Amino acid sequence: MAFHNYTSPQDMSYVLIGIPGLQDLHTWISIPICFMYIVALVGNIFLIFLIVTERSLQEPMYLLLSMLALADVLLSTATAPKMLAIFWFHSMGISFGSCVSQMFFIHFIFVAESAILLAMAFDRYVAICYPLRYTAILTSSVIGKIVIAAVVRSFIICFPFIFLVHRLIYCGRNIIPHSYCEHMGIARLACDDINVNIIYGLTVALLSTGMDIVFIITSYTMILCTVFQIPSWTARFKALNTCSSHICVILIFYAPAFFSFFAHRFGDKTIPHHIHILVANLYVVVPPMLNPIIYGVKTKQIQDQVVLFFSPINTC
Numbered sequence: 001m002a003f004h005n006y007t008s009p010q011d012m013s014y015v016l017i018g019i020p021g022l023q024d025l026h027t028w029i030s031i032p033i034c035f036m037y038i039v040a041l042v043g044n045i046f047l048i049f050l051i052v053t054e055r056s057l058q059e060p061m062y063l064l065l066s067m068l069a070l071a072d073v074l075l076s077t078a079t080a081p082k083m084l085a086i087f088w089f090h091s092m093g094i095s096f097g098s099c100v101s102q103m104f105f106i107h108f109i110f111v112a113e114s115a116i117l118l119a120m121a122f123d124r125y126v127a128i129c130y131p132l133r134y135t136a137i138l139t140s141s142v143i144g145k146i147v148i149a150a151v152v153r154s155f156i157i158c159f160p161f162i163f164l165v166h167r168l169i170y171c172g173r174n175i176i177p178h179s180y181c182e183h184m185g186i187a188r189l190a191c192d193d194i195n196v197n198i199i200y201g202l203t204v205a206l207l208s209t210g211m212d213i214v215f216i217i218t219s220y221t222m223i224l225c226t227v228f229q230i231p232s233w234t235a236r237f238k239a240l241n242t243c244s245s246h247i248c249v250i251l252i253f254y255a256p257a258f259f260s261f262f263a264h265r266f267g268d269k270t271i272p273h274h275i276h277i278l279v280a281n282l283y284v285v286v287p288p289m290l291n292p293i294i295y296g297v298k299t300k301q302i303q304d305q306v307v308l309f310f311s312p313i314n315t316c
Contacts, residue, residue, distance in 0.1 A: 012096040012170060014189075018086045019281065020177040021274040029278075030087035036285040037080040043292035044069035047302070054305050060138040061127070062302075064120045065295060067147055068249070071113040072288035078105045079284040083179040099181035100162055106182060106284075107204075108158040110257065114209045115150035117250055119143075121219040124243050129226045157208050164200060168192045177273065179281050205258075213254060220247070245298040249291050256283040 018026055051057045051066040082102070085091040094102075126137050161183050168190035178185050187197040220243070227239045260280045296302050 012174060014094050014096065014099050014174045014176050014181070014186075015092045016082070016086055016094055016176050016179060016181070017092060018083075018179050019274050019277045021272075022278070026087040029281075030084055033080065033087075033281065033285055034084055036282075036289040037076055037084070040072060040076045040285055040288035040292075043296075044073045044288060047292045047295070048073075050302065050305050050309065057301060057305060060134075060140075060143050061120070061123050063140075063143050064116060064123060064146075067150075068113065068116050068120070069292060071109050071116060072291055075106065075109045075113070076285050076288045078102060078109065079180045079281075083281060083284075086179055094181065099176075099186060100165060103165070103181045103183055103186060104158055104162055106180065107161055108154050111157050111204070111208050112150050112154035113253065114212045115153060116147075117246075117253060118212045118215055119146045119150065120246050121216040121250075124246060125219040125223055127242065128223050128239050153208070157204055160200065164197050165190075168194065168197075178277055180284075182280075209254070209257070216250060241298075245294050248294050248298075249287070252287045252290055252294075256286070 017023070019029065022029065047069045048066045051062045051069075079102070082091075082094070123138060127134050130137065165183065165186045168187060169192040170189060171191040173189045173191075176185050176189070183197065183201055187194045223239075223243065227236050230236050230239065256279055260276065260283060296306060
């Protein structure tokens with residue numbers, strides 16, 4: 001008969017080992033991650049500042065962009081500081097409560113950001129398919145309700161993760177082969193049946209972010225149908241150009257996220273674990289770094305405001 005030394009979750013502390021198999025390279029890996037984190041913070045905070053202070057940017061598209069920038073700041077800040085502490089100072093310990101809190105905020109922000117991207121796709125759909133009714137449909141009140149709905153939906157979806165990991169029976173295993181805490185990483189340390197955790201995690205991915213992708217694709221399908229009915233090629237290009245930055249952000253956000261999600265559940269034998277963890281680490285800093293750059297480069301209104309903001313310095 002086997003005996004297990006069961007441990008109360010509240011008494012547990014975990015050890016995050018960083019990137020398994022690449023511990024000798026942690027210092028080198030930390031340099032680009034630190035750089036990207038700083039660029040993400042500066043870029044997104046500056047973007048939020050511009051949108052909040054410049055009245056010309058206080059339109060539905062830019063208000064949603066400020067929400068995306070805020071989510072990027074929160075996502076990178078919830079993960080990168082602990083990641084860098086592991087790489088630089090070997091500060092690998094984390095309490096169960098702190099680990100679960102980090103897990104909740106990572107999943108919460110991810111689901112909320114997915115909803116914001118869907119709202120931005122709807123914004124582009126209305127702007128191109130119903131341009132004369134744009135301001136009447138997407139009022140400040142409607143944008144506020146969309147943001148509140150995104151936050152509430154994300155909380156309702158992600159809050160059960162806390163109970164799902166608290167209900168499990170643990171028996172002393174506390175090594176997490178990762179740089180931050182996430183749902184399945186904690187669940188797999190349990191000496192218990194985690195099928196409910198697996199099913200719920202997969203259901204959340206398919207019915208929340210998966211459905212968001214379906215609606216985003218639907219929006220852009222209708223946008224393309226409308227655009228190709230425009231007789232002028234110049235007008236077609238201009239309409240498509242207003243969507244190009246959003247499409248780039250969507251690809252950057254969803255592609256590595258779903259790679260990480262499915263690799264963690266189904267690719268253990270085909271994808272080296274250190275590749276999966278490295279992609280997961282880059283995911284929380286690369287999209288937040290690139291998003292303000294993409295919108296800054298491809299959105300003329302933001303370019304103009306950036307030039308205007310720095311012009312007094314340049315003329316001194």
